[in-house]
């Protein structure tokens with residue numbers, strides 16, 4: 054039975070990863086500091102569902118000693134999925150030092166623990182498309198309810214220049230480069246996934262992070278949605294199950310070692326804010342009240358990942374259509390099992 058550590062394991066992606074791994078019969082150690090309200094909500098579900106073979110350790114990745122202890126007591130691990138961190142750009146602007154400590158230092162602590170106590174572990178790191186910054190070099194056009202890329206037509210590839218914007222972009226970008234370099238310098242089996250928008254069950258979206266879930270939650274609760282810009286902003290969106298399928302490949306596939314991959318729904322799975330509102334109207338029969346605001350600084354008109362490298366090297370491609378994924382998220386939100394208190 055393989056042994057897995059999931060840091061940030063009570064967050065949206067982490068909790069899904071824990072449920073999947075325990076269903077696969079893996080033994081899982083879940084590390085989370087429980088500071089996020091969303092993690093405390095998922096803790097209730099964790100206790101109820103009690104995933105088989107999972108053990109929860111409350112610890113903070115900013116604390117090198119605590120991270121090392123997890124490896125000494127519960128390791129070595131065959132795989133580590135490192136997700137713990139500060140996730141919102143807005144929070145990073147308000148608290149850049151805390152953001153740096155959670156994302157950059159926290160990742161270095163995980164890398165050091167692997168290097169010293171679990172050298173054979175494969176590591177998946179959840180990086181972000183924000184490492185590509187404002188994408189001033191792209192060319193965009195307006196088309197109906199959305200913006201489109203004229204260049205690069207196939208989406209942003211891993212060859213795009215790094216250009217860290219915002220403290221979040223800097224802290225994740227630093228971590229991204231450390232993860233990559235630990236493969237070169239120390240021979241660790243790491244892989245970096247630069248993720249676009251991920252959505253799915255166990256996501257309690259908020260206005261500044263997880264917009265797909267946030268729109269659905271607001272609509273179902275009858276809350277007002279604040280719409281920034283003209284609503285034609287486009288992102289590629291990836292359903293959680295497709296991401297986790299890729300994580301499995303990242304942990305196992307020899308071609309993943311030391312590599313960086315852009316990850317998202319790619320050009321065939323994209324959504325603008327207005328299109329999501331249209332979907333909510335058509336499929337859920339809800340017209341959420343909107344409050345219009347101007348553009349937020351740095352809000353990209355379009356971001357679409359070129360995911361062809363992950364397809365070529367790891368044989369991965371997303372399976373869930375946008376319509377199917379949104380329906381599954383909406384069904385989960387309507388199931389009444391979620392406690393938004």
Ligand SMILES: NC(=O)c1ccc[n+]([C@@H]2O[C@H](COP(=O)([O-])OP(=O)(O)OC[C@H]3O[C@@H](n4cnc5c(N)ncnc54)[C@H](O)[C@@H]3O)[C@@H](O)[C@H]2O)c1
Pocket residue numbers: 060061062063064065066067084085086087088089091092112113114115135136137138139140155159179180181182225247248249250251252263
């Ligand atoms: N969800 C997305 O669309 C997306 C996109 C790009 C990158 N990412 C990255 O993926 C990872 C997971 O994202 P998510 O959406 O599941 O976020 P999330 O906020 O739901 O999960 C993060 C978890 O980490 C925990 N955590 C935070 N700081 C910690 C610390 N110092 N020590 C220990 N635990 C800590 C939180 O309690 C939370 O449970 C993050 O690193 C994020 O930057 C996510």
